[in-house]
Amino acid sequence: MAEFSKGLEGVVAAETQMSFIDGAKGILEYVGIPIDDLARNSTFEETVFLLWNCRLPKKAELDAFNTDLRSRYRIPAELTSMIQSMPKTAQPMHVRRTAVSALSMYDPSPNGLDSAGKPDIPAMRSKALNVLAQIPTIIATFDRHRRGLPVVDPRANLAFAPNFLYMLNGEAPTPAMARAFDICMILHADHGLNNSTFTGRVVISTLSDMYSALTAAIGSLRGPLHGGANEEVMDMLHEIEAEAKKQGKDVMDYIEPYIMDKLAHRNEGARIMGFGHRVYKTIDPRATFLKTFSKQIAADTGNMRLYEMSSKIEAIMAREVGAKGIYPNVDFYSATTYHSIGLKLDLFTPMFAMSRTSGWAGHCIEQVTDNRLYRPAAKYVGPHGAPYVPVAQR
Ligand code: SDX
Numbered sequence: 001m002a003e004f005s006k007g008l009e010g011v012v013a014a015e016t017q018m019s020f021i022d023g024a025k026g027i028l029e030y031v032g033i034p035i036d037d038l039a040r041n042s043t044f045e046e047t048v049f050l051l052w053n054c055r056l057p058k059k060a061e062l063d064a065f066n067t068d069l070r071s072r073y074r075i076p077a078e079l080t081s082m083i084q085s086m087p088k089t090a091q092p093m094h095v096r097r098t099a100v101s102a103l104s105m106y107d108p109s110p111n112g113l114d115s116a117g118k119p120d121i122p123a124m125r126s127k128a129l130n131v132l133a134q135i136p137t138i139i140a141t142f143d144r145h146r147r148g149l150p151v152v153d154p155r156a157n158l159a160f161a162p163n164f165l166y167m168l169n170g171e172a173p174t175p176a177m178a179r180a181f182d183i184c185m186i187l188h189a190d191h192g193l194n195n196s197t198f199t200g201r202v203v204i205s206t207l208s209d210m211y212s213a214l215t216a217a218i219g220s221l222r223g224p225l226h227g228g229a230n231e232e233v234m235d236m237l238h239e240i241e242a243e244a245k246k247q248g249k250d251v252m253d254y255i256e257p258y259i260m261d262k263l264a265h266r267n268e269g270a271r272i273m274g275f276g277h278r279v280y281k282t283i284d285p286r287a288t289f290l291k292t293f294s295k296q297i298a299a300d301t302g303n304m305r306l307y308e309m310s311s312k313i314e315a316i317m318a319r320e321v322g323a324k325g326i327y328p329n330v331d332f333y334s335a336t337t338y339h340s341i342g343l344k345l346d347l348f349t350p351m352f353a354m355s356r357t358s359g360w361a362g363h364c365i366e367q368v369t370d371n372r373l374y375r376p377a378a379k380y381v382g383p384h385g386a387p388y389v390p391v392a393q394r
Contacts, residue, residue, distance in 0.1 A: 013198065019359070028285045030190060047189050127211065132361065139164070139347065232331075234339060286334075
């Protein structure tokens with residue numbers, strides 16, 4: 001029996017060929033390819049093919065994959081109606097979790113097992129591709145609904161990133177915005193056995209279905225300690241701006257006291273969102289790439305103040321807690337990037353989940369390909385031989 005490790009810290013719970021992380025050196029590779037090379041040269045669709053097939057596609061294969069994905073953009077009409085009946089004040093991550101779960105009801109064979117009860121891998125891949133293709137449509141449909149705008153149908157002649165922005169805004173994005181979003185999708189696609197990916201693997205290890213596994217993973221990613229941090233980063237930047245204004249201070253002068261106060265309360269659980277990581281003890285390579293990228297897109301969209309604030313926070317944190325291995329993670333600069341692209345704050349985490357659906361699905365396929373039901377042990381620390389005391393005597 002292995003020793004108890006809180007939060008399974010340091011425990012190896014799966015083998016994967018999809019992403020490699022060296023937390024000490026700040027390295028992330030997808031099937032051996034450095035994340036920087038993929039962000040600069042690949043597309044989200046090509047990255048998904050890489051993760052699901054453990055190799056880059058030939059041109060004809062990529063063209064076929066693109067065509068297949070785009071042919072699946074549309075969601076069932078009944079699901080559109082269901083989304084349009086949801087409260088306009090619903091949280092987009094709750095809408096997404098509910099809609100992905102509902103997709104299983106419009107699949108005539110949702111379980112993905114063959115007649116012998118064994119995982120039907122091609123069927124599971126097809127279900128995963130349906131969910132991946134339809135997530136953008138689900139999110140855009142709800143956002144249009146809550147804004148009182150008509151649904152914008154997907155366009156099968158648009159790639160994943162521009163199609164989402166088109167459905168959201170009702171007009172095709174600029175090539176620069178589409179590329180910015182595509183790069184964010186590449187950077188968030190997979191990341192080893194993070195909490196939401198592990199959640200998906202645990203669920204699918206019971207030979208449950210892809211919809212149930214992906215729904216469970218969404219629930220995990222919503223948490224502010226995991227996927228929800230990017231929204232909290234933007235909340236923090238806005239809070240600093242509002243507090244500085246209230247005190248009649250220049251926002252750049254207010255950052256130091258604000259951060260120092262948060263750090264002074266970290267033993268009470270206060271956290272600077274977008275910093276720290278269970279695995280990285282140096283800067284997250286995705287944050288390194290996003291820092292440079294967010295500066296460019298902030299400059300292009302008049303959001304340089306947010307970038308300058310973020311950069312100053314990073315410098316203070318490096319001085320105060322860098323020695324403890326607390327550096328920016330993927331969420332810190334993705335906040336400014338998503339804001340500069342024009343996405344609403346409560347869509348930031350759904351964007352993370354939109355991309356990570358590809359990683360979750362790839363891990364679920366890995367899991368069922370060489371499955372072992374997850375059932376860890378618990379260390380019992382309660383009493384033994386306790387008497388049953390009748391309620392009248394308690
Ligand atoms: C993601 O796992 C993944 O791969 C996740 C992810 C992915 O792609 O899937 O990379 C995405 O989840 C990024 C992380 C987003 N979350 C945040 O930015 C929230 C803020 N970060 C922290 O809550 C924290 O860093 C975690 C949760 C991310 C990791 O925490 P751990 O490993 O459980 O570390 P801990 O909370 O036990 O902290 C260890 C020490 C403590 O100090 P001491 O008590 O030892 O003195 O580091 C300090 C903490 O106080 N610390 C922080 C801090 N993070 C850790 N102090 C201030 N601010 C922070 N953000």
